[in-house]
Amino acid sequence: MRKYGKLLYNWSDGNIEESLIFNDDAQLGDIPYDVAIVGAGVVGSALAYKLSKYKLKILLLDKNYDVGEGTSKGNSAIIHTGFDAPVDTLESELVTKASMEWPELAKKLKIPFEVCGALVVAIDEEQEKQLEKVYAKGLKNGVTDIKILSSEEAKKLEPNITDDVLGGILIPRESIADPFATSIAFSEVSLSNGVDIILGVEITAVENPDEKTKTLVTDCGNRITTKIIVNVGGLGSEKLAKLYNGEQFDTNPRRGQFLIFDKFSRPAINHILLPIPTVTTKGVLVVPTIFGNLIAGPTAEDYSHDNKLVADTTTEQLQLLLEGASKLYPKLKEQPVISIFSGVRSNCSQGSYWIRCNDNHPGILTVAGIRSTGFTSSPSLAQHLIDELHDKIGLNLEVNHEAIDSRSEDKWPGWWKRRYDDEKFVKENPEYGKVVCYCEQITRGDVIQHLDSPLKPRTLDSIKRRTRAQMGRCQGFDCMVNIAEIISDHCEVPLDKISKRGPGSEIAQSLTSNYSDEAKNELN
Amino acid sequence: MNSTKHFSVVIIGAGPAGVGAALKLYKSGIKSIAIIERNDKIGGIPSFYKRKKGGVRTFMRWSRGGYPVFGQDYAAWLGKQILKTDVEVKLESQVLEIDAKGKMLTFVNSKEGKVNLSADAIIRACGSREETPAERKWIAGARPVKVFFTKQILNLVDRNNLLPMKKPLIIGSDIIAYAAAAKLKAAGASDSTIVDNRTSPKAPFYERLYFRFWGNPQYRGFDVKSLEITGVKSATGVNLNGTHIDCDGIVICGELIPNSELALIGNLKVNIPSRIPVINKNYQLSESGWFAAGNILGGFHGAEWCYYDGKKVADYVLKYISKS
Ligand SMILES: Cc1cc2nc3c(=O)[nH]c(=O)nc-3n(C[C@H](O)[C@H](O)[C@H](O)COP(=O)(O)OP(=O)(O)OC[C@H]3O[C@@H](n4cnc5c(N)ncnc54)[C@H](O)[C@@H]3O)c2cc1C
Numbered sequence: 001m002r003k004y005g006k007l008l009y010n011w012s013d014g015n016i017e018e019s020l021i022f023n024d025d026a027q028l029g030d031i032p033y034d035v036a037i038v039g040a041g042v043v044g045s046a047l048a049y050k051l052s053k054y055k056l057k058i059l060l061l062d063k064n065y066d067v068g069e070g071t072s073k074g075n076s077a078i079i080h081t082g083f084d085a086p087v088d089t090l091e092s093e094l095v096t097k098a099s100m101e102w103p104e105l106a107k108k109l110k111i112p113f114e115v116c117g118a119l120v121v122a123i124d125e126e127q128e129k130q131l132e133k134v135y136a137k138g139l140k141n142g143v144t145d146i147k148i149l150s151s152e153e154a155k156k157l158e159p160n161i162t163d164d165v166l167g168g169i170l171i172p173r174e175s176i177a178d179p180f181a182t183s184i185a186f187s188e189v190s191l192s193n194g195v196d197i198i199l200g201v202e203i204t205a206v207e208n209p210d211e212k213t214k215t216l217v218t219d220c221g222n223r224i225t226t227k228i229i230v231n232v233g234g235l236g237s238e239k240l241a242k243l244y245n246g247e248q249f250d251t252n253p254r255r256g257q258f259l260i261f262d263k264f265s266r267p268a269i270n271h272i273l274l275p276i277p278t279v280t281t282k283g284v285l286v287v288p289t290i291f292g293n294l295i296a297g298p299t300a301e302d303y304s305h306d307n308k309l310v311a312d313t314t315t316e317q318l319q320l321l322l323e324g325a326s327k328l329y330p331k332l333k334e335q336p337v338i339s340i341f342s343g344v345r346s347n348c349s350q351g352s353y354w355i356r357c358n359d360n361h362p363g364i365l366t367v368a369g370i371r372s373t374g375f376t377s378s379p380s381l382a383q384h385l386i387d388e389l390h391d392k393i394g395l396n397l398e399v400n401h402e403a404i405d406s407r408s409e410d411k412w413p414g415w416w417k418r419r420y421d422d423e424k425f426v427k428e429n430p431e432y433g434k435v436v437c438y439c440e441q442i443t444r445g446d447v448i449q450h451l452d453s454p455l456k457p458r459t460l461d462s463i464k465r466r467t468r469a470q471m472g473r474c475q476g477f478d479c480m481v482n483i484a485e486i487i488s489d490h491c492e493v494p495l496d497k498i499s500k501r502g503p504g505s506e507i508a509q510s511l512t513s514n515y516s517d518e519a520k521n522e523l524n
Numbered sequence: 525m526n527s528t529k530h531f532s533v534v535i536i537g538a539g540p541a542g543v544g545a546a547l548k549l550y551k552s553g554i555k556s557i558a559i560i561e562r563n564d565k566i567g568g569i570p571s572f573y574k575r576k577k578g579g580v581r582t583f584m585r586w587s588r589g590g591y592p593v594f595g596q597d598y599a600a601w602l603g604k605q606i607l608k609t610d611v612e613v614k615l616e617s618q619v620l621e622i623d624a625k626g627k628m629l630t631f632v633n634s635k636e637g638k639v640n641l642s643a644d645a646i647i648r649a650c651g652s653r654e655e656t657p658a659e660r661k662w663i664a665g666a667r668p669v670k671v672f673f674t675k676q677i678l679n680l681v682d683r684n685n686l687l688p689m690k691k692p693l694i695i696g697s698d699i700i701a702y703a704a705a706a707k708l709k710a711a712g713a714s715d716s717t718i719v720d721n722r723t724s725p726k727a728p729f730y731e732r733l734y735f736r737f738w739g740n741p742q743y744r745g746f747d748v749k750s751l752e753i754t755g756v757k758s759a760t761g762v763n764l765n766g767t768h769i770d771c772d773g774i775v776i777c778g779e780l781i782p783n784s785e786l787a788l789i790g791n792l793k794v795n796i797p798s799r800i801p802v803i804n805k806n807y808q809l810s811e812s813g814w815f816a817a818g819n820i821l822g823g824f825h826g827a828e829w830c831y832y833d834g835k836k837v838a839d840y841v842l843k844y845i846s847k848s
């Protein structure tokens with residue numbers, strides 16, 4: 001029998017079912033972990049997934065109340081081929097490798113995925129000259145199926161792009177996928193293979209980093225012992241590395257804002273549209289999403305970790321963004337924007353993919369600067385990290401033949417495979433006929449299915465990322481409270497304890513006063 | 525899927541407009557009418573404004589001399605009128621898509637699964653919602669909890685007796701905003717601060733006057749192009765021209781935008797970005813046999829206006845049916 005891992009939340013009484021509450025180190029047993037992974041972003045979850053097929057005692061933890069709630073939730077969601085990656089780097093190698101792995105991986109893990117292709121668009125003579133260079137770089141990166149297009153060919157492929165197009169490059173295998181489902185799928189399989197997962201705990205101290213058994217201390221004073229620590233803390237990796245005095249590196253947040261357009265804008269564009277990249281950035285893209293929208297972005301705005309005033313989005317930058325993206329697809333300006341969001345990259349001054357094994361201490365692996373391609377590279381990066389752990393730290397890799405590496409058919413999200421399209425489903429479970437999110441047409445059945453799923457998501461945002469409820473054009477106008485009510489009913493947690501992202505983000509404060517149900521109907 | 529059932533008229537939406545149209549058609553002798561409504565009650569937006577002792581009546585019955593009632597009671601009255609007829613009402617049934625040329629639609633509910641209907645004429649009485657921050661173009665900043673729309677406030681305060689905030693800040697200044705400020709005050713919050721990017725409130729003086737009974741919200745007009753929401757986990761205020769206004773919750777109120785998604789999916793013409801359907805002088809949409817009534821036609825209209833608008837559109841539908 002396969003043994004499930006423990007799933008625990010650092011939540012106080014009454015906010016979640018008692019069986020899920022982490023309140024005592026003893027819940028983890030007294031044998032130290034072989035590997036503790038700090039950070040359950042896409043990289044940490046992928047590592048847990050790939051490590052979980054070995055006979056090891058593994059812990060995956062994060063300070064957030066869901067996996068993949070850091071940088072991994074706010075990106076362009078492109079599975080890159082690596083055609084424009086810096087040549088001869090680990091990043092290029094891992095991205096190229098991962099792009100081959102993705103189609104099969106997505107099928108196994110039930111991650112919505114589509115090969116839509118990308119088109120680099122040159123709109124002035126300067127840029128046209130660059131096409132050859134971009135093409136040559138692609139070939140060097142091993143992306144041999146790319147093609148240079150004339151302006152006519154580009155226009156034929158994408159009739160709605162700018163008339164200023166002078167030429168382009170087609171990259172047929174650039175793809176799009178569901179970024180949320182990815183961290184979730186990795187983590188769910190890990191859990192089934194026995195990995196323990198704790199959410200809502202921040203590591204604030206590391207004790208005895210030089211000993212065989214090290215101790216991670218959490219913000220609530222919990223102590224977790226482990227032989228190996230992997231720091232995949234994304235934006236938090238530098239702060240975390242300082243706790244154990246790893247080799248010095250410097251990071252800063254680099255914000256990327258996006259505009260999301262309504263679904264009926266999507267048919268106008270079939271490929272990812274990219275400008276000619278400059279030295280500093282890939283520029284502003286127009287990207288069809290797997291969910292059926294178009295997005296434009298990202299910006300690249302650097303600031304420092306200490307700057308607490310930086311908001312998620314600013315109207316000024318969004319305006320510039322729209323100007324930029326309209327250069328590729330002029331009619332974009334007329335399309336209705338339904339929402340805006342941003343993601344923050346962790347930019348490392350010492351270079352991307354900054355990986356240190358036995359980082360000033362035996363048994364500590366630091367992974368930083370997974371800045372712009374970590375969503376794509378996560379599976380191959382995870383494999384690379386396992387090789388490092390094995391070769392340099394001596395981690396013993398004995399295969400567990402009972403481990404699984406896929407999720408079952410019923411894991412396809414409801415928005416991707418509509419349950420009500422099959423009469424049988426609604427007959428068996430009428431909840432699949434009750435639409436609660438009108439814009440994305442998500443049913444009560446979909447929400448409940450996710451509440452019962454292995455990671456037991458309990459926040460509004462975690463349900464949003466799984467079901468798409470609240471992500472449509474009305475942004476929760478109609479369904480937010482209804483979804484909160486479903487969580488409250490199904491999990492028997494009072495409605496005022498339902499939160500957006502965990503403690504401190506509850507939706508209500510108190511009961512109403514001077515206000516009651518006693519009034520009589522005066523209208524007959 | 526079941527086979528396609530045919531009706532003379534199908535109405536999407538059982539709000540005031542849809543009900544008004546159904547009643548008029550029924551009384552004019554049309555016997556096969558269906559209303560498809562996704563909510564679990566008849567009544568549309570009014571049904572979310574519950575009757576509360578100490579609460580705020582926001583629905584005016586102009587036809588009865590302009591006396592104010594609770595939305596719930598108005599919705600119940602609409603429901604009662606419909607029950608007297610044999611109009612077929614499908615509740616908790618969401619119309620998923622339409623076939624504009626074929627005059628057909630598909631809805632889903634928990635009892636029947638997916639169902640196809642066809643009709644001689646179809647009325648879209650789908651109402652409207654409030655614009656999102658992105659749609660207003662000048663609201664940006666953080667994305668904490670406690671940034672609500674009015675409908676969410678209704679569902680928390682009226683349906684669940686929960687107070688989401690004690691020191692509200694309201695963005696938008698039309699009548700819905702002033703009604704929301706009054707409701708929050710009645711339910712136990714302090715007076716709201718109301719902000720909008722215009723020098724004076726959008727709601728005219730006499731409308732604001734009505735809500736003075738419940739409190740005295742402070743208006744802060746401004747003329748910047750950008751307002752930023754602040755707060756990491758929970759909303760703490762907004763930044764306006766370098767000034768921070770504190771609050772412990774935000775409501776984004778009013779500025780209605782039509783529920784036009786079915787038309788957009790089904791290729792009926794819609795004005796963008798207003799999302800107002802393109803209609804001719806006979807209230808017909810861009811395909812023959814399709815009509816629209818009520819708040820889906822844009823602007824802000826009270827419930828009773830929409831009820832009579834539904835009746836008016838029913839007349840055009842009758843003419844259309846008799847001709848074809
Ligand atoms: C605007 C933008 C666009 C992008 N577009 C793409 C794209 O199209 N394709 C692509 O492949 N990549 C893209 N990326 C890059 C990709 O999103 C990242 O490389 C990837 O998400 C990094 O994953 P991660 O797991 O390293 O980091 P994260 O997802 O940030 O995970 C780190 C986790 O560690 C946790 N953590 C940190 N410190 C602690 C601590 N002390 N205790 C407990 N937990 C801690 C955090 O809470 C966080 O959840 C984009 C990124 C941005 C910002």
Ligand SMILES: Cc1cc2nc3c(=O)[nH]c(=O)nc-3n(C[C@H](O)[C@H](O)[C@H](O)COP(=O)(O)OP(=O)(O)OC[C@H]3O[C@@H](n4cnc5c(N)ncnc54)[C@H](O)[C@@H]3O)c2cc1C
Pocket residue numbers: 536537538539540541542560561562563567568569570573582583584617618619620649650651652653654674675700703780783786817818819820825826827828830831
């Ligand atoms: C937040 C808000 C607050 C308001 N407050 C007031 C107020 O206090 N006083 C006042 O007089 N007016 C108020 N109004 C105006 C209100 O819209 C009108 O009073 C009136 O309800 C409009 O009637 P209607 O029939 O056009 O639309 P609605 O009342 O909105 O009814 C439309 C109906 O169509 C249904 N529907 C839509 N699409 C579908 C679909 N695809 N499938 C199935 N069913 C569908 C909806 O569920 C809804 O029940 C408010 C409006 C909003 C949005």
